[in-house]
Amino acid sequence: MASDAMLRGEVFCEMFTYSAAYITGTATALAANGTTEVQTQINGDSDFLIQEINVIAETAAGTFLAVPDYLILIVIAGAGRQIMNQAQHVGNFAGAYNGGQVPARLPMPKLVQAANTISTTLTNRTATAANRVDVMYRGFKIFYSGGNRQQIFHVL
Numbered sequence: 001m002a003s004d005a006m007l008r009g010e011v012f013c014e015m016f017t018y019s020a021a022y023i024t025g026t027a028t029a030l031a032a033n034g035t036t037e038v039q040t041q042i043n044g045d046s047d048f049l050i051q052e053i054n055v056i057a058e059t060a061a062g063t064f065l066a067v068p069d070y071l072i073l074i075v076i077a078g079a080g081r082q083i084m085n086q087a088q089h090v091g092n093f094a095g096a097y098n099g100g101q102v103p104a105r106l107p108m109p110k111l112v113q114a115a116n117t118i119s120t121t122l123t124n125r126t127a128t129a130a131n132r133v134d135v136m137y138r139g140f141k142i143f144y145s146g147g148n149r150q151q152i153f154h155v156l
Contacts, residue, residue: 002049010144010152011144013141015139016139017139018042019135019136020120022132022133024129030070030133031124032127032128033127035121038119038122038135039077039118040119043115044115046114046144047111047142049139050110050137051138052105052137052138052139053138054135055094055135057132059129067090068091068133069125071087071088072087072093074119075118076118078116083110109139
């Protein structure tokens with residue numbers, strides 16, 4: 001739908017990445033056996049279409065975990081829409097670029113409205129605190145120029 005709308009001149013799409021970062025020594029740190037929520041604010045200038053979700057985790061600077069033993073729960077604010085019925089293991093859901101895993105390409109892209117929030121909750125199921133974890137949402141921003149969200153994507 002986005003491609004057709006772009007060809008008709010109704011939208012301009014631009015590659016973009018949002019992320020949730022869990023960083024030791026900050027309020028977003030992911031402690032051993034801990035659970036932390038990070039909220040990612042979507043800019044108000046455009047909607048965002050998520051195509052891929054990936055996780056990279058480090059126990060120390062430069063020491064990557066191939067498959068971190070974490071659970072992930074994602075909720076899109078506004079309607080409180082969870083995109084899963086319960087927390088999922090990150091290896092099942094998100095994939096990663098390191099460790100030879102394939103990054104998670106969503107079976108259906110997820111449209112997130114402008115000025116909305118993605119809440120990402122990670123649960124560390126190990127006795128080792130994370131040094132840094134990045135959850136990446138890759139996709140594209142959608143700027144409307146001749147159409148609107150309702151006409152193009154048939155959503156509110």
